[in-house]
Amino acid sequence: MTMTSESGTDAPGSAADPRIRDGRLVAEVIRADFPILGTTAHGLPLVYLDSAATSQKPLAVIEALDGYYRGYNANVHRGIYDISERATSAYEGARARIAAFINAPESCELINVRNATEAINLVAWSWGRANIGEGDVIVLTELEHHANLVPWQLLAAEKGARLEFIPITDEGYLRQEVYAELLKLKPKLVAFTHVSNTLGTINPVAEMTAQAHAAGALVLVDGAQAVPHLPVNVQALGVDFYVFSGHKMLGPTGSGGLWARRELLEAMPPFMAGGDMIRTVTLRASTWNELPWKFEAGTPDISATIGLGAAVDYLTGLGMARVRAHEQELVAYALETIEEKVPGISLYGPRDAARRGGVVPFNLPEAHPHDVAQLLDRVGVCVRAGHHCTMPLHERLNLPATARASFSVYSTRQDVDALVDGLRDVQRIFRS
Amino acid sequence: MDDLYRDYILEHYRRPHNFGPLEDASVTREGANPLCGDRITLQLGVVDGVVQTVGFTGRGCAISQASASLLTDEIKGKPLADVQSFGADDLLELLGIQISPARLKCAMLSHDTLRGALALLAESGPEADKDPAGAAT
Numbered sequence: 001m002t003m004t005s006e007s008g009t010d011a012p013g014s015a016a017d018p019r020i021r022d023g024r025l026v027a028e029v030i031r032a033d034f035p036i037l038g039t040t041a042h043g044l045p046l047v048y049l050d051s052a053a054t055s056q057k058p059l060a061v062i063e064a065l066d067g068y069y070r071g072y073n074a075n076v077h078r079g080i081y082d083i084s085e086r087a088t089s090a091y092e093g094a095r096a097r098i099a100a101f102i103n104a105p106e107s108c109e110l111i112n113v114r115n116a117t118e119a120i121n122l123v124a125w126s127w128g129r130a131n132i133g134e135g136d137v138i139v140l141t142e143l144e145h146h147a148n149l150v151p152w153q154l155l156a157a158e159k160g161a162r163l164e165f166i167p168i169t170d171e172g173y174l175r176q177e178v179y180a181e182l183l184k185l186k187p188k189l190v191a192f193t194h195v196s197n198t199l200g201t202i203n204p205v206a207e208m209t210a211q212a213h214a215a216g217a218l219v220l221v222d223g224a225q226a227v228p229h230l231p232v233n234v235q236a237l238g239v240d241f242y243v244f245s246g247h248k249m250l251g252p253t254g255s256g257g258l259w260a261r262r263e264l265l266e267a268m269p270p271f272m273a274g275g276d277m278i279r280t281v282t283l284r285a286s287t288w289n290e291l292p293w294k295f296e297a298g299t300p301d302i303s304a305t306i307g308l309g310a311a312v313d314y315l316t317g318l319g320m321a322r323v324r325a326h327e328q329e330l331v332a333y334a335l336e337t338i339e340e341k342v343p344g345i346s347l348y349g350p351r352d353a354a355r356r357g358g359v360v361p362f363n364l365p366e367a368h369p370h371d372v373a374q375l376l377d378r379v380g381v382c383v384r385a386g387h388h389c390t391m392p393l394h395e396r397l398n399l400p401a402t403a404r405a406s407f408s409v410y411s412t413r414q415d416v417d418a419l420v421d422g423l424r425d426v427q428r429i430f431r432s
Numbered sequence: 433m434d435d436l437y438r439d440y441i442l443e444h445y446r447r448p449h450n451f452g453p454l455e456d457a458s459v460t461r462e463g464a465n466p467l468c469g470d471r472i473t474l475q476l477g478v479v480d481g482v483v484q485t486v487g488f489t490g491r492g493c494a495i496s497q498a499s500a501s502l503l504t505d506e507i508k509g510k511p512l513a514d515v516q517s518f519g520a521d522d523l524l525e526l527l528g529i530q531i532s533p534a535r536l537k538c539a540m541l542s543h544d545t546l547r548g549a550l551a552l553l554a555e556s557g558p559e560a561d562k563d564p565a566g567a568a569t
């Protein structure tokens with residue numbers, strides 16, 4: 001927890017840190033920490049605008065993986081010998097820093113999982129199967145990523161529970177007046193995304209959680225697009241379950257977190273069973289290990305977790321409030337510039353950058369998003385095209401697909417300008 | 433600028449051939465790539481074992497729509513047996529562009545839909561291709 005301030009967000013960057021100037025991030029300098037951003041695509045500088053799918057990794061993270069494999073690769077929680085103890089302490093040290101990063105009260109409440117999807121499935125299988133019964137209501141939203149939709153569909157089908165959905169406005173805000181009505185159904189659980197991966201909408205998590213609690217519901221928040229981009233304090237938010245993916249927050253694939261309040265985790269049955277998660281085993285019965293290991297059956301992704309620890313240190317060094325300010329400024333610039341310079345383009349999502357993450361979905365009138373993405377690739381610009389794992393949201397917006405640009409700490413105005421130039425080229429090709 | 437977006441591909445996308453619904457089709461088949469939102473509806477009018485008329489409607493990327501345009505041109509007026517043997521490779525050759533693995537599904541949508549239509553036709557039996565209504569254009 002050494003690198004993290006109490007709020008888990010904003011460690012004071014050292015005055016000499018060239019990555020911070022006048023309290024703001026200097027993305028042009030930050031880029032040098034990311035080796036891949038110095039590479040080319042089709043002979044042109046790589047313009048990576050798909051950080052919502054997965055972020056790039058700073059050298060510090062790559063070196064943490066390398067350091068583990070070269071220097072102290074061993075299984076954790078087992079060996080009595082030196083490198084195993086080092087691996088265990090690096091793994092558990094990473095957990096403590098990841099927990100502190102979201103201001104979890106105790107690091108034993110932070111379960112290391114492979115990604116946000118696994119975390120939600122863990123809750124649906126373990127908490128859900130023990131607590132959801134016939135006729136129970138689970139409230140979700142139209143914004144959800146499939147990861148926060150399909151596990152609840154399976155649970156509801158199995159238990160005879162009912163799913164209800166908070167609809168959105170055309171701009172992509174949750175309709176809070178409908179939410180208030182849905183809470184009258186006395187749901188057992190309200191599960192929603194902190195930040196929409198498709199529209200960028202930042203939801204009012206603390207307010208919605210307080211309302212849910214007043215109605216007797218627990219709250220799960222999908223933080224996959226929040227933890228990488230803004231200060232997250234699970235205690236201030238007041239939520240019950242909070243999930244995120246390491247690979248979207250500068251960490252390795254195979255790392256991620258489920259945070260839940262201790263008393264919930266203690267009451268929950270195990271999700272997966274096997275080694276590491278038991279205290280005693282006889283041929284016919286076993287007792288469970290304590291938290292967090294009760295939920296970490298088998299050898300965990302040790303290197304990825306250590307790498308995520310390094311990512312959290314890196315982000316803490318930048319300061320999450322600064323990260324958010326940088327991306328908010330960039331998304332405002334992008335919305336304005338794209339609209340002005342790309343005639344006819346449709347932009348979706350909240351127009352107010354203060355309520356929107358660094359995600360810019362769009363469509364050109366003359367070309368399908370796949371064609372747009374393919375032609376942008378030819379000039380080194382990486383964007384996502386498709387439904388971004390939000391089919392119901394696209395259905396709601398009556399769009400077969402969208403293209404999406406998304407930002408991270410290393411994204412710059414030059415990236416946005418390259419996107420604009422690329423889009424104008426696409427228009428030229430499709431109009432000629 | 434790009435191999436994939438040769439002029440004739442873009443031309444087929446902007447002004448697709450055989451675009452529009454058929455009045456009296458012997459068979460109608462829908463195909464979609466839910467992952468990208470490409471969709472087409474392919475209709476064949478078969479008379480005496482020959483594809484007399486063909487039409488498609490749909491929306492999607494240039495590759496999927498140009499491929500449907502080229503495919504419908506190719507099979508129009510052909511005996512069913514020839515249409516049966518029109519393979520995926522033949523369509524790729526017709527497209528004449530390098531298709532990356534990620535875009536293969538787009539390129540193949542029209543062909544997959546055609547296979548589906550032919551299967552439907554076979555199921556509904558020989559009377560389907562004798563239906564004189566199929567000749568209507």
Ligand SMILES: Cc1ncc(COP(=O)(O)O)c(C=O)c1O
Nearest residue numbers: 115116117145147197224225245
């Ligand atoms: C909002 C949101 N939730 C969940 C996920 C699932 O993340 P993962 O695939 O890492 O489990 C994503 C990733 O695309 C996401 O954007």
